[in-house]
Amino acid sequence: xxxxxxxxxxxxxxxxxxxxxxxxxxxxxxxxxxxxxxxxxxxxxxxxxxxxxxxxxxxxxxxxxxxxxxxxxxxxxxxxxxxxxxxxxxxxxxxxxxxxxxxxxxxxxxxxxxxxxxxxxxxxxxxxxxxxxxxxxxxxxxxxxxxxxxxxxxxxxxxxxxxxxxxxxxxxxxxxxxxxxxxxxxxxxxxx
Amino acid sequence: xxxxxxxxxxxxxxxxxxxxxxxxxxxxxxxxxxxxxxxxxxxxxxxxxxxxxxxxxxxxxxxxxxxxxxxxxxxxxxxxxxxxxxxxxxxxxxxxxxxxxxxxxxxxxxxxxxxxxxxxxxxxxxxxxxxxxxxxxxxxxxxxxxxxxxxxxxxxxxxxxxxxxxxxxxxxxxxxxxxxxxxxxxxxxxxx
Numbered sequence: 001x002x003x004x005x006x007x008x009x010x011x012x013x014x015x016x017x018x019x020x021x022x023x024x025x026x027x028x029x030x031x032x033x034x035x036x037x038x039x040x041x042x043x044x045x046x047x048x049x050x051x052x053x054x055x056x057x058x059x060x061x062x063x064x065x066x067x068x069x070x071x072x073x074x075x076x077x078x079x080x081x082x083x084x085x086x087x088x089x090x091x092x093x094x095x096x097x098x099x100x101x102x103x104x105x106x107x108x109x110x111x112x113x114x115x116x117x118x119x120x121x122x123x124x125x126x127x128x129x130x131x132x133x134x135x136x137x138x139x140x141x142x143x144x145x146x147x148x149x150x151x152x153x154x155x156x157x158x159x160x161x162x163x164x165x166x167x168x169x170x171x172x173x174x175x176x177x178x179x180x181x182x183x184x185x186x187x188x189x190x191x192x
Numbered sequence: 193x194x195x196x197x198x199x200x201x202x203x204x205x206x207x208x209x210x211x212x213x214x215x216x217x218x219x220x221x222x223x224x225x226x227x228x229x230x231x232x233x234x235x236x237x238x239x240x241x242x243x244x245x246x247x248x249x250x251x252x253x254x255x256x257x258x259x260x261x262x263x264x265x266x267x268x269x270x271x272x273x274x275x276x277x278x279x280x281x282x283x284x285x286x287x288x289x290x291x292x293x294x295x296x297x298x299x300x301x302x303x304x305x306x307x308x309x310x311x312x313x314x315x316x317x318x319x320x321x322x323x324x325x326x327x328x329x330x331x332x333x334x335x336x337x338x339x340x341x342x343x344x345x346x347x348x349x350x351x352x353x354x355x356x357x358x359x360x361x362x363x364x365x366x367x368x369x370x371x372x373x374x375x376x377x378x379x380x381x382x383x384x
Contacts, residue, residue, distance in 0.1 A: 029306045030254075030269040032261045058251035062222075063258035063269065069224045070259075077222040077255065114221045 001041050001176040004154065005191050007034060008177055014187045018129075018157065020179070026154060027060035027126050032067060038176055039068035042124070042152040045174045049149050051075060051122045053115070055137055057108065058082055064154060065124040072122070078114045080137060083107045093143050097136040100129070110140050117145035128153040128175060131162025138171070150174060157182075158192055193233050193368040196346065197383050199226060200369055208376045210321075210349065218346060219252035219318050224259060230368055231260035234316070234344040237366045241341050243267060243314045245307075247329055249300065250274060256346060257316040264314070270306045272329060275299045285335050289328040292321070302332050309337035320345040320367060323354025330363070342366060349374075350384055 013021040025031040051072050056065035057080040065077045083094070085107060092109040099106060115121070121141050125133060134151060141148050148171060156163045156175035159182075163173050181190035205213040217223040243264050248257035249272040257269045275286070277299060284301040291298060307313070313333050317325060326343060333340050340363060348355045348367035351374075355365050373382035 023303060024305070028270065028273065028303055030258055030261075030271070031266075032258050032269060033266040035258065036262070036266075059254060059271065059273070062251060062254040063271075066222055066224050066227065066255035066258055067262075069222075070228070074223075074225040074228075077224060078220065079222070079251065079255075081220065081251070111215060111220055113216070 001038065003034065003037055004177045007031075008155065009189055012189065014182050014184045014189065016184045018160070018182060018184075020155065020157070020182060020189075022126075022155065026064075030063045032063070035064050035067040036070075038064065038154060039071040041176055042068055042122070042174060043071035046072075046122065046150050046152070049122075050120045051149050053078060053119045053146075054122050054124055055080065055110070055115075055141060056124045057133055057137060060126040061124055064126060068124055068152065076114075078110060080108045080110050080140065083109045093140045095136045095139045095143075098132050100132070108136050108140070110144075112144070115141065115144035115146050119144070119146035120149045121146050122150050122152055123148060124152045126154045128156040128163050128166075128173070129160040131165055134162065134166060138166075152176075155179065193230065195226065195229055196369045199223075200347065201381055204381065206374050206376045206379045206381065210352070210374060210376075212347070212349070212371070212374060212381075214318075214347065218256075222255045224255070227256050227259040228262075230256065230346060231263040233368055234260055234314070234366060235263035238264075238314065238342050238344070241314075242312045243341050245270060245311045245338075246314050246316055247272065247302070247307075247333060248316045249325055249329060252318040253316055256318060260316055260344065268306075270302060272300045272302050272332065275301045285332045287328045287331045287335075290324045292324070300328050300332070302336075304336070307333065307336035307338050311336070311338035312341045313338050314342050314344055315340060316344045318346045320348040320355050320358075320365070321352040323357055326354065326358060330358075344368075347371065 153175040178192040370384040
């Protein structure tokens with residue numbers, strides 16, 4: 001999606017360690033007009049796919065997912081919560097996600113009431129790098145007996161391999177900007 | 193706002209300790225059509241007020257704020273982040289918020305690049321009870337030299353006093369549903 005790629009080139013900041021800061025428009029300050037265009041693009045890409053729910057994870061995915069939902073007939077958005085601990089009261093689906101940024105595992109939960117075997121789920125998130133967060137969300141959807149119809153990502157760091165692993169497993173991953181290289185010395189970004 | 197009050201009566205769950213669970217439509221599963229109507233109502237209430245930015249706090253405020261922003265000419269939404277620790281690198285405004293739910297203080301940060309003296313800010317959040325979170329967000333806006341033009345709340349627990357304290361200090365607080373009583377024995381809710 002050219003608009004998103006242009007915006008990343010304009011306002012993204014490349015840092016050492018393959019870090020791309022997009023907090024000016026995506027995950028700290030949010031450009032809701034851009035989010036709207038992103039939602040329209042996912043709706044175009046997933047046209048005809050039966051999607052009745054969007055799943056994301058707090059915090060950065062929420063704004064993107066809520067605005068995208070407007071392009072999917074206002075389907076409900078469920079956001080997985082990062083919990084302090086897993087509460088095994090049987091009311092929640094839970095899994096553990098390893099965060100490379102924070103270098104630790106954290107539990108993630110979704111209330112059982114909000115995912116059912118009949119659900120056809122589009123998973124949306126801001127970034128896809130190694131894919132750990134998405135693997136966790138997929139595990140939650142599938143433990144509910146629901147179907148992952150697709151995965152919509154804003155920015156995929158293609159060189160970190162998470163997206164290709166998911167595609168090899170048969171998931172449809174639609175990344176609106178797919179980076180194949182970034183250089184923290186020059187700030188240069190290469191899109192697929 | 194009648195639609196929100198009706199929805200709280202229909203899907204809200206009253207629990208002991210003045211807890212109102214609205215995770216079916218507001219802060220775990222999100223009804224984006226309801227969010228859209230809430231945004232329209234805040235736009236009506238704050239008509240003519242010069243608002244060029246919306247500030248909220250992760251995670252529950254983000255979806256509501258992003259959709260509300262569409263009714264304020266797509267102004268940028270900034271969400272304050274709950275941090276593990278305050279990083280005193282000078283790049284962030286920070287404050288500490290006491291959470292009665294979690295019974296502990298946590299640091300909250302906003303990047304300095306995203307709040308300036310010229311900003312006229314509408315603060316949006318899902319709940320207003322004792323007002324601790326809002327006091328923190330106001331402190332951040334004012335430490336940036338920006339102006340708090342108003343505060344838009346989905347559900348105010350009027351009997352916990354936080355809203356009245358803010359109104360006494362001169363802030364304009366517009367709560368779309370204002371509870372004056374709730375009874376965990378009968379589940380009865382009384383709106384202002």
